[in-house]
Amino acid sequence: MPSTPADSPPAETESTESSDRTDGAAAAVTWDFSTDADPVSGALVLCAVGLLAGILVGPLLAVVAIAVVAAVSGELLLLAMLLVAVVAGLALNRAEVAAMRIADHGDLGHGYGRRGLALALLGGGTAHVVVNVLTGEVWLSGVLFAVGIGLLLVAGVLVGEGEVDPDAGAIEYDGDDLPLDSIRSIHPIEFGDRVVVFVRYHGGVPTASRLPTFSAAAFDAAKPLLRAGERATDEDAEDGLPRAVRVTAAAMGVGTLALAGVVYVLAPPDVRPVVGVLAVTTLPVTVVLCWYAYSG
Structure with missing residues (x-):
């Protein structure tokens, strides 16, 4: 049966798609967990x-x-x-x-x-x-x-959004490119349809995201790029903050929370509500110190 002019566009589209598959180009993966979209x-x-x-x-x-x-x-x-x-x-x-x-x-x-x-x-x-x-x-x-x-x-x-481009070897997260060549280690944790990645960097990238959140499909595409930047040699282990500084920050964070708990236990019952509120206000300090110890 002879083809009609209306049949031509689909045939052209199919040939274009097949040529793309032949080139082997990996499509970029985007995700959007912003409050507007998710x-x-x-x-x-x-x-x-x-x-x-x-x-x-x-x-x-x-x-x-x-x-x-x-x-x-x-x-x-x-x-x-x-x-x-x-x-x-x-x-x-x-x-x-x-x-x-x-x-x-x-x-x-x-x-x-x-x-x-x-x-x-x-x-x-x-x-x-x-x-x-x-x-x-x-x-x-x-x-x-x-x-x-x-x-x-x-x-x-x-909450986060970005794009993984395997061909370009780049990951954009919240408008900034992740410094893949500065990654020291990654630790992904799945939360439903999200994958939160704890990223540790070598020195010199203080503003890089330490907790990028990916969709499951985006992390599958990003994982080879993230792993490629990991270095675990003994020489690189001391890169970043000195170990003594990180240990001190962690001890201060945990110690602040532990001290609040001890004071709450030892305080008279009628004062405990006030101590409890004060203990809650110390949580941001604890989080900051422990995060400083981890990300350093």
Whole structure:
């Protein structure tokens, strides 16, 4: 049967694809786990924002509830005072939401839109109120705040985007090329559809990403390039920070956390809530020191 003009384009496309396969060129692999594109990343960041902002939204919700009770019971003076507090709280909250909306790069989970952000703030505030009402311990809001910081740190690790180009021998991550020739060692860890790679470098690349996150397919393409830069000779083992400095940083990080735990155990029961909050605030210091010891 004679071919028609309409049949020609598919035949031409097929020949082009076959020539590409003949050339053996490996296609670049891209991935995008940013909060705009990935629902898990967006939800994680919104949960963190909700718990962090909830320390301000929670009291506002409590004041609104008390105002409703005062209105029903007819206590006008208390109602007037509470209304002033509500107006002030709404103004503060409005400024907070406006700041979140204009944040760059959608770092606050804008993939879910304003409704998602509003639900996160409402849910975080409610969580603070419920915990305080059920336990009677105001200091537990500090624990929820610390959990929010922890979620934000986790999101910072799991959120990422980039491209692996096997032919060019290059890996771009969050807009920068990874210095493959400076890699000392890698340790990949899988988290669902993500692969978080702990990367240690030789000296001279202080701004290189130490925790790039790949998709499973992207890591399969990137693994040969990452492994190619590894060097494990005794001569290179001392490259980077001196071992004594790294050991000291690790000891200070672990010691800070251990000291907080000992003080909590030895403190009188009525002081322990305050000690607990102070211990939580030492966690960022511990993380920084331990990370400094690892990445050096």
